[in-house]
Amino acid sequence: MNPLVYIVDDDDAVRDSLSTLLDSVHIESRACASAREFLALYDPALPGCLVLDICMPGISGLELQEVLLTRGVCLPVIVITGHGNVQAAVQSMKLGAVDFIEKPFPHDHLVECIRKALDAGKGPHSLSAQQKEIMNRVSQLSPRELEVAKILITGSSSKVIARQLRISHRTVEVYRAKVMLKLRADSLCHLVRMMLMMKDRPAVADRSLFASDHDLT
Numbered sequence: 001m002n003p004l005v006y007i008v009d010d011d012d013a014v015r016d017s018l019s020t021l022l023d024s025v026h027i028e029s030r031a032c033a034s035a036r037e038f039l040a041l042y043d044p045a046l047p048g049c050l051v052l053d054i055c056m057p058g059i060s061g062l063e064l065q066e067v068l069l070t071r072g073v074c075l076p077v078i079v080i081t082g083h084g085n086v087q088a089a090v091q092s093m094k095l096g097a098v099d100f101i102e103k104p105f106p107h108d109h110l111v112e113c114i115r116k117a118l119d120a121g122k123g124p125h126s127l128s129a130q131q132k133e134i135m136n137r138v139s140q141l142s143p144r145e146l147e148v149a150k151i152l153i154t155g156s157s158s159k160v161i162a163r164q165l166r167i168s169h170r171t172v173e174v175y176r177a178k179v180m181l182k183l184r185a186d187s188l189c190h191l192v193r194m195m196l197m198m199k200d201r202p203a204v205a206d207r208s209l210f211a212s213d214h215d216l217t
Contacts, residue, residue, distance in 0.1 A: 003118045004048035005029040008038045008064070009080070010056045018051065021107050027114065035059035035067070044073065049098075049117040051110070054081040054088060062088070065095035076117035080105070086155035089189040093196040100189045134194050140182045148175040149183075153192050 007018045007029055015031040022029040032038040036059060038050075054061035061079055068075060079092045082103040089100045099113045141149065151161050158172045165172070185191035 002028055004043075004046045005114055005118075006038055006042065006048065006050045006075075007031040008033075008035060008050065008056075008061070009053040010034060011053070014053070018110070021111065022114070025111055027111075035061075035064040038064070039067070042073075042075075047118070049076040049078060049114060051078050051080060051114065052097075054079050054092060062091060062095065065092065065097065069095060078110075078113050078117055080110075086153065086188055086192055089192045090153065090155075090196070093193055097193075100193055102187065102189060134183070137183045137194075141179065145175050145179050145182070148172060149179045149191070149195070152176065152179065152188065153195050 005022055005027055007015055007022075009015050009018070009031075010033055012033070015033065019029050019031050030041060032041060034056065052061045052064060059067070061081070065077060065079075068077075077092075077095075077097045078099045078101065079089075079097045080101045080103060081088065092100055098117050101110060101113065138146075147165065148161060151164060156164070158169055158176060162169045162172045179185075180191065183191060183194060185194060
């Protein structure tokens with residue numbers, strides 16, 4: 001049974017573009033203009049994943065994720081948005097998204113994320129391997145870099161972090177660059193995703209990398 005990728009986006013051009021892209025790489029897809037249309041179309045018997053726009057009229061992407069959780073639907077979700085921010089990324093990841101991508105994005109990057117999501121849906125081993133790799137990267141951070149990373153994922157600016165840690169803005173920027181480099185994060189949303197994946201790992205939690213759930217909201 002071939003996996004099916006659901007595309008849910010209220011923008012006609014985006015849906016057409018993504019459908020054409022997936023067809024070109026031989027990945028079957030179904031495009032929906034709204035969350036309600038998706039819920040009417042979704043077939044839980046088919047393996048696959050969901051590419052979801054976070055900002056839509058009516059039922060938003062985040063609200064759709066909540067609906068899926070309530071219904072016990074275990075479908076890997078890749079969230080895409082033109083209005084991305086750290087808070088939205090954190091909320092989306094907490095609701096189970098496997099990735100968070102900001103528009104505009106390279107098409108090959110989305111295809112790669114979709115392939116990983118489809119693989120992750122086949123079993124738990126893929127996620128475990130990802131967590132192990134991220135733990136290896138986290139172990140390279142110094143205590144101060146960990147401290148900066150912890151505040152970064154709350155969405156605080158470098159100026160706010162500088163005041164909180166009583167260091168210069170320039171020093172924060174240096175630590176921030178080192179965190180992104182060592183963790184190989186290509187964006188702040190990517191950093192958030194990796195950290196949330198590691199949140200329940202005891203070895204990481206002991207180093208106080210993560211803020212509490214209250215702090216991240």
